[in-house]
Amino acid sequence: xxxxxxxxxxxxxxxxxxxxxxxxxxxxxxxxxxxxxxxxxxxxxxxxxxxxxxxxxxxxxxxxxxxxxxxxxxxxxxxxxxxxxxxxxxxxxxxxxxxxxxxxxxxxxxxxxxxxxxxxxxxxxxxxxxxxxxxxxxxxxxxxxxxxxxxxxxxxxxxxxxxxxxxxxxxxxxxxxxxxxxxxxxxxxxxxxxxxxxxxxxxxxxxxxxxxxxxxxxxxxxxxxxxxxxxxxxxxxxxxxxxxxxxxxxxxxxxxxxxxxxxxxxxxxxxxxxxxxxxxxxxxxxxxxxxxxxxxxxxxxxxxxxxxxxxxxxxxxxxxxxxxxxxxxxxxxxxxxxxxxxxxxxxxxxxxxxxxxxxxxxxxxxxxxxxxxxxxxxxxxxxxxxxxxxxxxxxxxx
Numbered sequence: 001x002x003x004x005x006x007x008x009x010x011x012x013x014x015x016x017x018x019x020x021x022x023x024x025x026x027x028x029x030x031x032x033x034x035x036x037x038x039x040x041x042x043x044x045x046x047x048x049x050x051x052x053x054x055x056x057x058x059x060x061x062x063x064x065x066x067x068x069x070x071x072x073x074x075x076x077x078x079x080x081x082x083x084x085x086x087x088x089x090x091x092x093x094x095x096x097x098x099x100x101x102x103x104x105x106x107x108x109x110x111x112x113x114x115x116x117x118x119x120x121x122x123x124x125x126x127x128x129x130x131x132x133x134x135x136x137x138x139x140x141x142x143x144x145x146x147x148x149x150x151x152x153x154x155x156x157x158x159x160x161x162x163x164x165x166x167x168x169x170x171x172x173x174x175x176x177x178x179x180x181x182x183x184x185x186x187x188x189x190x191x192x193x194x195x196x197x198x199x200x201x202x203x204x205x206x207x208x209x210x211x212x213x214x215x216x217x218x219x220x221x222x223x224x225x226x227x228x229x230x231x232x233x234x235x236x237x238x239x240x241x242x243x244x245x246x247x248x249x250x251x252x253x254x255x256x257x258x259x260x261x262x263x264x265x266x267x268x269x270x271x272x273x274x275x276x277x278x279x280x281x282x283x284x285x286x287x288x289x290x291x292x293x294x295x296x297x298x299x300x301x302x303x304x305x306x307x308x309x310x311x312x313x314x315x316x317x318x319x320x321x322x323x324x325x326x327x328x329x330x331x332x333x334x335x336x337x338x339x340x341x342x343x344x345x346x347x348x349x350x351x352x353x354x355x356x357x358x359x360x361x362x363x364x365x366x367x368x369x370x371x372x373x374x375x376x377x378x379x380x381x382x383x384x385x386x387x388x389x390x391x392x393x394x395x396x397x398x
Contacts, residue, residue, distance in 0.1 A: 040086045043341045045070065045328065046108040048101065048118035048128070051093035054221075054247035057275055057318055059120055062142060063091050064313045065321035066117050069328035071312075078332075081340050087332070094124045096220070105131040113137060114341050115331045117324060122146035122193035129157050138347050140331055142323035145269065145292070146196045150367040158350055160327050160362055161320075162292035162373025162392070164197045167268060170375035170391040171197075171241070171290050172204015175266055178377070178389070179288070181205070181239035185232045185263070186215045187225075187252070189244030194220070197268045198243030205241070213237050220245060225252045229259050237263045245270040250279025257283035264288065273319050277380055284380040288388075291376050293359050295387045296322060301358035326357035 047066045049059035070089045078085050090111060094101040101124030108116055109131060116132055116139040119125040125144035132139045133154035140158045141149070147165045150157055175181045184205050188198035202212055213235035216228045229252070232240060240256065240263045242249050249271035256265060265287040267276075272289035280287075296302040296317065305322055333355050338346035355362045363371045374392040378385040 040084045041080075041341070043080075043085050043087050043335075044111060044113045045087060045089050045331065046111070046113040046116040046118070047089055047091040047324075048094045048104045048108075048116065048124070049091075049120040050096035051091070053095055055096050055120070055245060058143075058245070058273070058320065059093070059096075061318035061321045062118070062120050062324045063089075064309065064315075065142065065324035066091070066328050068309060068312060068321075069325045069332075073328070073332055078336070080335055085341060094119055094121075094128075096121045096124060098123050098127050101125070101128045102131060104128065108132075109135045109137065114335075114343060115139070117142065117327050117331065119144060120320065121191070122149060122196065123191045125149055126152075126192055129154055132156050136347070137343050138331065138334075138350055140327040140350070142325075142327040143269075143320040144193075146192050147200075148192070148196065150369050154368075156347065158330075158364055158368040160330060160357070160359065160370055161323050162375060163369055164193075164200045164268075166373045166392065167290060167292055167375050168197055168200020168202075169204040169207075170377075171201045171266065171268060172206070172208050172210075173391060174288075174290065174377055175201075175205055175239055175241065176208025176210045179239060179264055179266070181210055181237075181264065183213045183235070183237045183239075184210045185213055185235055185237040185240045187228060187232075187240065187242050187244075188215075188217060189220045189222075189248055190217050191220050191244070193270065194243035194245070196243075197270075198241065201241050201243065201268075218244070218248065220248065222248060223251050225255050226259065229256055229261065232263075233259060233261050239264045239266060242267045242271065246273045246276035246279065250276045250284065253280040253287055254283040266290075269319065272378060272385060274316055274385075275318065277383055277385070285382075287380050289378050289380075289385065291319075291378065292373055293323070294374055294376055294390055295378075298387075299359050300356060300361075305358045322358045326355075326359050326362060329357060330355050330362055 049062045051059045092104040094104045105128035122144045133156045145164045188194040269291045272291040277284045334349040335346045338349045376390040377388045
């Protein structure tokens, strides 16, 4: 095959680069902050999550929750600050990578977004949050649980689910009291999320009287855990806790059974998904997970949300979709109360939120954490996560 002419090659390269630079955003829509011919003002909401790679099913779940909220808000034909508004979602792929997370954050700042929903992972949320704070752009995460996120003191940082201090204590209590664990092995994926959750679980487990027989580490790209599990097997634990996501948790549970370990397996919200059961297969039967909040069917708007979500996207809710939906609604609720879409004007209203969300009654403490976060526990039975009980309290309605 002959080489293309230089001019043709340059044109092709330019076209390819233009395509790479595009985000998941309607290019025909007006610029943020501008008015359409009908007098509408475009309000741009940024959303960040891994949309490619092993966590893309979770990222799309988050994106779907945000899209559903945006669609419903636009159907309300809202007027804010005396002008009709049209909400637009700019969704970006941060690849669950901290460096890419900061690139996405700067992209949102340059686009002059009116607010940000995300990021999904604690490891991307943390570095990105500094960029939003410096720009004065409110950020509400529906899934980042590391306590460090809100402990930075940024006035722009909020989350609508319990953090890992709350979840870790509950996990430790559940492991030692409800499951009766005395000898516990801990594995984490060395991310801000996995390590942080494992740290809090260890505190809770020790407080419950358990002995930590070993603590091991992997990473969020690994799929072979047999060396770690073989080492763990020699310590004869009665429970193994994994801090990490379902892409590692599912295969780990499967390999645990292959090596003949009889220890119970417990993981946090990152593994509390249908994908965990799909990846782990029959080995997940009888294993346990936790999820901040109450089960979807017990959420004040849960059943209705499930019906709308599944009808629109023809897929099953993975994990954080309801929380991200609530995050968008809380952001816009603050805009309505401030009668402004300008970040500096509506930001003070976010901290005063008292919103009856799908997931819970949403109120924030002084740091931006959800007040009174409950933690629910599930057991895998016949290929599904089955609710066991809820620890902590959460108010459904005002």
